[in-house]
Amino acid sequence: MIFVNMDLDSKYQTNEKVRLDFSKTLVTVDNDPITLVEVQPDGGDWIAIANPAKQSGWVLDWQYTIAQSVDINIKFNGVQVTPSKTIEIVTPETDMLYSTDADLFALEPDITKWLPTGRSTWSYVHRKAQDKIIFELNKSRIYNMDGTPLLKSQILDKDEVKEWSVYLVLSLIFKGISNQVDDVFEAKAKYYESKAKEAKEYCFNVLRVDANKDAVTDVNEVYSFRSSVMVR
DSSP states (O other): OEEOOOBOOSEEETTOEEEEEOTTOEEOTTSOOOOOEEEESSSSOOEEOSOTTSGGGOEEEEEOOSOEEEEEEEEETTEEEEEEEEEEEEOHHHHOOSOOHHHHTTTOTTGGGGOOTTOSOSHHHHHHHHHHHHHHHHHTTOOOTTSOOOOGGGBSOTHHHHHHHHHHHHHHHHHHHOOSTTOHHHHHHHHHHHHHHHHHHHHHHHOBBOTTSSSSOOGGGBOOOOOOOOOO
8 A cells, every 4th residue: 555645835936946755655565566656746747756666766846837726646656646735836926925035145145055955945934934923913912903813914014024034034944954952053043033032022113014904004003012111
C-alpha cells in the first residue's frame, strides 16, 4: 500500500518557486517496487519524476503564474493515489503581506542564503508575521466597531506596520536556523525580537484601521494606545 504525504504549504504567491515534495510518502513492504512516479501539478499534463527509484527525489519544483486554487495529484506505477492536495495561489496584491524580502536586505543583505531547500522567498515567514500582528491587535481588543475581529486588509497604511513585520520576520528566521544555545543566530533572533517589541509600541501610537469597514480613514478610527495617568 501507499500512503501519500505531501510536504506543502496551503498558500503560495504567483511566480514563487513551489516544491511539490512527496518524499515522505509511506510505501509498505508488500507494495510492488516503484518504477514510475508522475505528478500533475496544475490539472493538466502528468510529469514523470526523473529518478523514481530514489524516494528522496520524489519532488517537483513548479511555478504558478496566475491566481487559482490547484489540486496536486500523484500517480505511482500509472495508478493515481488519493488524497490529492489543494493549494491556493494568490497574487502579492491579494496576499497583502506587510513586508517583503526587499525590506529585509537593508538589515541582512545576505538573508537569502539561509533560505530552506525548495524555497525561493521568505513569503511564508512574512505571512506568519502578518498572522502574529493581527493576533496581537485582536488580543489587545482592537476590534471592528461591530465587534468582529480585525482582518489583515483593514490596516489602512501598511507602512505603519512594516517595521514591526520586518523585525518579526527576521526574529523568526534566525530562531529557525539557530542550532545551539547562544550561537550567533540566537543572538540575532533575540535582538530582532526586542526591536519588534519596540516597533509594536510605536505602531500602537500611530495605527489606523478601517474599523467600520468602509475603506475610508475616519477620525474615530485612529487609535491611540498610549498609557496615561488620571489624577482625581
